Amino acid sequence: MSLRHFLSTQDWSREELDDLLVQAAAFKRERLGHALRGKSIALLFFNNSMRTRTSFELGAQQLGGLAIVLSPGRDAWPIEFDVGTVMDGEAEEHIAEVARVLSRYVDLIGVRAFPKFQDWNLDRQDRVLQGFARYATVPVINLETITHPCQELAHAMAMRERLGELRGRKYVLTWTYHPRALNTAVANSALLIATRMGMDVTLLCPTPEYVLDERYMEAARQNAAANGGALQVSHDIESAYRGAQVVYAKSWGALPYFGRWEQEKPIREASKHFIVDEAKMALTDHGLFSHCLPLRRNVKATDAVMDAPYCMAIDEAENRLHVQKAVMATLVAQH
Amino acid sequence: MSLRHFLSTQDWSREELDDLLVQAAAFKRERLGHALRGKSIALLFFNNSMRTRTSFELGAQQLGGLAIVLSPGRDAWPIEFDVGTVMDGEAEEHIAEVARVLSRYVDLIGVRAFPKFQDWNLDRQDRVLQGFARYATVPVINLETITHPCQELAHAMAMRERLGELRGRKYVLTWTYHPRALNTAVANSALLIATRMGMDVTLLCPTPEYVLDERYMEAARQNAAANGGALQVSHDIESAYRGAQVVYAKSWGALPYFGRWEQEKPIREASKHFIVDEAKMALTDHGLFSHCLPLRRNVKATDAVMDAPYCMAIDEAENRLHVQKAVMATLVAQH
């Protein structure tokens, strides 16, 4: 049997994802356990983290395991990911050695590696994560690269806690303003998981240039077809919000402007009105609101929305702990 | 019952403080225990730490708990503390979300956040710590902001180990030179705990401008009145040291010069003779010496003083471990 990773929810069947969510609910009721007794996970952060790091460290330890946090390039050595390179640049070691050595030490490897935002054709190869998956001999977990599957599970769990069955529910993923062009990972992931759950999904964004990578659009269409849902794109705020049962917000940079962000800036600056506020939420059908966090208040969403009872962002963040324990326990049990 | 934090010793009764010290002594005799079994603490360091971090990490784990160390702005996201702000600056998330999410993950939150040293009227609001205390739904512990209550307990414990009953003992808090203007936190705390213990306290400093914030001076006067002690200010080294039983040294910046430190520099530079040396210690009544550490040798105190048997700085540093276990265990038991 080949090595099982958790790189994308698309690699896991709907039944397997449902099973992870059931396990997560059990971990939410009883935090302590033995599923990782004597096991360990290395958490490699090429980028900042608060929730991910805290929830993985705690989750591993609450199940009897150990977590080691490493920040390559800051407190560990910078790493080369290309094959066959003459390594006379910055990188002091190759992913082949890093992944193989870590695999001797630990039972799981988690990797956070954001895009470089210069060339989407390069970033979309997800070379850091794929490099670990290629060379590691233990399961690898995506801690957010160009998708964020742990967030997907936490998001689905939070929606189910409030709505029960998700099939057919009207779901809006809305772009929001942020002063910088951000990663599309959570946006890609939102489309993937909402369509996987059979929801009626609308991607709301300022212009066609903000539509996500065709790889994820196509996967979302197939998910919708297979699970009884739908996917449409809208640039009209009012019609998109109307009747929505879930509004999920995220800011991201437009793919055609990768590496020349100054040219995207005017469109971005002209779209500050995409902020999620009470007036927009009033158009929904008692809609829930969420966001993956971190969130800039009064830029992406207003204080009133963030502090409203319909905001489930804190629940979703909490669920990171529970779903990740399910992922770790499942991978260790299968390995 | 409202949520109990450990932000200042002033919020705890004398009986409660004495009880913490009794518990700490028990933890000093037997390091391992179960008081935090399955519990966890997030330790947020907005500033450097060696003793605080080590002693809290160890202390939590020795009692069966877990400690997660986070450095916001370095390995976690920068945080906004103001209410109602349009967050279009550096901060990527708001204290409301940080505190609420961490409260879902952990059972205790520790916060170190030094003043910014530009505007004392702002710094004295202690907004980072107060922000956590406002939004967290678990107890918050002050790891040094504008006071340092954990150091107070460790200091009181060290004095009691050597002197027994502290009431009426002659205590001198002496300003010392340091090349930079430092935080007043430990100085404020020294006044608070020494007067709380009913000691006869002298604040020795170069000029009236180095007297501490009236908030702490007034609290110290009230403490002295309530506990049979006294508080006076002196600028005369010889008379202040004469007959002292405890000399506690600390450097700090003069409050009137906040934000214009270049103007304070001449006074500071003219006061290097406040260094604690053997000649001054010879004026005391077999006086003990201590300092919270880190200490610049031969700047704040001489090698001879630091290496003397009457120096209890290492004992005090060790006691951090024991008193903090008492604080964590008490807060978890009450929560």
Next chain:
Amino acid sequence: MSLRHFLSTQDWSREELDDLLVQAAAFKRERLGHALRGKSIALLFFNNSMRTRTSFELGAQQLGGLAIVLSPGRDAWPIEFDVGTVMDGEAEEHIAEVARVLSRYVDLIGVRAFPKFQDWNLDRQDRVLQGFARYATVPVINLETITHPCQELAHAMAMRERLGELRGRKYVLTWTYHPRALNTAVANSALLIATRMGMDVTLLCPTPEYVLDERYMEAARQNAAANGGALQVSHDIESAYRGAQVVYAKSWGALPYFGRWEQEKPIREASKHFIVDEAKMALTDHGLFSHCLPLRRNVKATDAVMDAPYCMAIDEAENRLHVQKAVMATLVAQH
């Protein structure tokens, strides 16, 4: 009985080293144990680390202990190592206090501190490590300073796993090119351990200027004499490789050029052909290859060598975990 440290393998008898390797093999078979139950180690990294940090953190915890990672000057205070200094520079505290306080908290202290590469006469004093050893009241472990004894044990263990008895085996330590002048620590250590094991050792390097410090050359000669081995220096690649059973590669800066590295650069740049490749390995007697990692592929050794079955670098890296557990367990048992 005086305090026992693990600063250099030269301070430990051959029987003691063999015993550590036997213990390490047992830890390789059974990772979990209780030898450090309730004990703790502080790991101080003045320089980057991946393997060392991960293997020590995991190793301590797998034996029931706790590990605290500190990076002085980054997340802890910068430290003074000279005695008698007036500390009015960068350092905020003295090694005397750091070592004494940590000794109150933990049961073991590990220290990584690379040379400064400006003045070898200064660097060869190894003041950071020796400072900890002088002031600590618990055992101190060298995590790589100007030697790397933990790597030595891991290297010896890997060679024994493949070759059995090492006495008389032909061993080549070859210098290799690296864009920067690196630490001699692992090279010094390779000479020490290979001669200690009675191997027939050749130091292969571009010119006499790359011969290592006479302190280590002399120790290696004495080791060879006492253990039935030999030590010679060669600048001829072909004759050195011919018949070798182990090839160990490392890059380092030539000692006469310390602090004026620009003048060494031409020699270095003219010696890129020292790269370990298949042609050179074909000269050996079914030779094994290893390196301490991190390694720049196609600069120090080719992809083909790194991926060959005779490459034992990954095994050696894994063994770090096992030998370090043996060192920690032995030091704690003796203390």
